[in-house]
Amino acid sequence: MTASTDFISETGQFRGELLAYCYRMLGSADEAEDLVQETYLRAWRSYEGFEGRASVRTWLYRIATNACLTAIDRRGRRPLPSGLGAPGADPAGPVQAGPEVPWLQPMPSAWLAAGVAAPADPATVIASRAGLRLALVAAWQYLSARQRAVLILRDVLDWPAAEVAGLLGTSTAAVNSALRRARAQLAHLLPAESAVAEPSDPAQRALLDQFMAAFEHADVAALARLLRDDVVLEMPPLLTWFAGRDHVLGFYGTNLFTEPDRFRLVATSANGQPAAAGYHRDAGGGYQAHALTVLTMTAAGISRIDTFLDAGLFPRFGLPPYLPAR
Secondary structure (H helix, E strand, O other), rough: OOOOHHHHOOOOOHHHHHHHHHHHOOOOHHHHHHHHHHHHHHHHHHHHOOOOOOOOHHHHHHHHHHHHHHHHHHHHHOOOOOOOOOOOOOOOOOOEEOOOOOOOOOHHHHHHHHHHOOOOOOHHHHHHHOOOHHHHHHHOOOOHHHHHHHHHHHOEEEEHHHHHHHOOOHHHHHHHHHHHHHHHHHHHHHHHHHHHHHOOOHHHHHHHHHHHHHHHHOOOHHHHEEEEEEEEEEEEOOOOOEEEEEHHHHHHHOOOOOOOOOEEEEEEEEEEEEEEEEEOOOOOEEEEEEEEEEEEOOOOEEEEEEEEEEEEHHHHHOOOOOOOHH
């Protein structure tokens, strides 16, 4: 058996979970892919010197973590619009773009399946999905790079404190201290996150279908019935965002719900959450890729609408760039 075959056999099974881990650290699917490639390249170059004093999985995570820490130090955090300023006060007014901001990116839920070791019991899948929620990944961006690593390794991946300390080259006491500070900061950033009660999967799909129908029919009243009073709408790369049902409905009614069939939506999933790919009707009657919307759903209705105005996301989600006329 060659060294190349040995390397692939030993390391290939961890690619999916490393991809999910790097995404949690960086908030960018593009950068996560690049960092996993870099991790495997570094691992291959040093494979002959690997002495097995740690497991292959721990060794790969150490390489990936160091690569992520370097990347974070180099370019900082990736926010959503709500992390950069107050909500807009005039839904009918002009919006402000922020093309220079390195925005948080959504992640295809298919990557989540690849990032959960099989076989996985339902509780493991649910916990992993919760650890990829868009709002949670956005909140992690406010932590220091090392706090972020400690929190993800301990609270999401359930690594022992001693193993995290060995990976980061520090003490168990330092890991526990960093974890306490990270949890406290996260509780301040997302005080209600742990209290979110998600509907069942069938209920989520029914709510997604109703959202898509309201959008395609330009039906403001139907959309109003789906939203919580405190719903938030964000639309990167726009800096402008809105909070509250009236403001969100005002924006949709003024700017998007001007006529039926202006948009077509296709169901998908991002960050373990229901999502919809939006297509905008062109002059020929067909529909061009326009935006990807990720919904946060609770038992009381839709609480967050994160719409990424980036048609470049569609290939990553396996979505076509164009839909023919009805």
